[in-house]
Amino acid sequence: MRTWAIHRDPSIWENPLEFDPERFLNSKWDYSGNDFNYFPFGFSRRICAGIAMAERMVMHSLATLVHSFDWKMPQGQKLDLSEKFGVVLKKKLPLVAIPTPRLSDPALYE
Numbered sequence: 001m002r003t004w005a006i007h008r009d010p011s012i013w014e015n016p017l018e019f020d021p022e023r024f025l026n027s028k029w030d031y032s033g034n035d036f037n038y039f040p041f042g043f044s045r046r047i048c049a050g051i052a053m054a055e056r057m058v059m060h061s062l063a064t065l066v067h068s069f070d071w072k073m074p075q076g077q078k079l080d081l082s083e084k085f086g087v088v089l090k091k092k093l094p095l096v097a098i099p100t101p102r103l104s105d106p107a108l109y110e
């Protein structure tokens, strides 16, 4: 819960509860466990063993999904980003998004 509280502390973060991924664009963020205001992978001896893989896979998977499909919400539904309380961040309502292929060659989806 320490991590949960620090990452939502308004004396450290501007509008901590706002979904604002752009906040990470301005400067270089050190998530290697040396910045005690920001440690999404933990720190010290139990720091995440998969940082190097996560750095590559998160970017690659997300980029592939955005590049390969147009995404929309089911008809009549609005995006709801509210969270459940817990150690791991979970959405209150599961995300349902509909992909439409956007690449010209269907062979690229095989």
Ligand code: HEM
Pocket: 040, 041, 042, 043, 045, 046, 047, 048, 049, 050, 051, 053, 054, 058
């Ligand atoms: C964005 C993706 C990821 C995030 C945010 C993340 C975050 C974390 C966090 C917060 C911990 C706990 C650190 C602590 O106890 O202080 C952890 C532990 C761990 N993570 Fe990750 N992780 C990610 C991806 C991965 C991947 C891809 C792997 C493996 C391929 C991995 C393997 C591990 C292992 C083995 C531990 C336990 C380390 C230990 O207790 O000695 N993680 N991770």
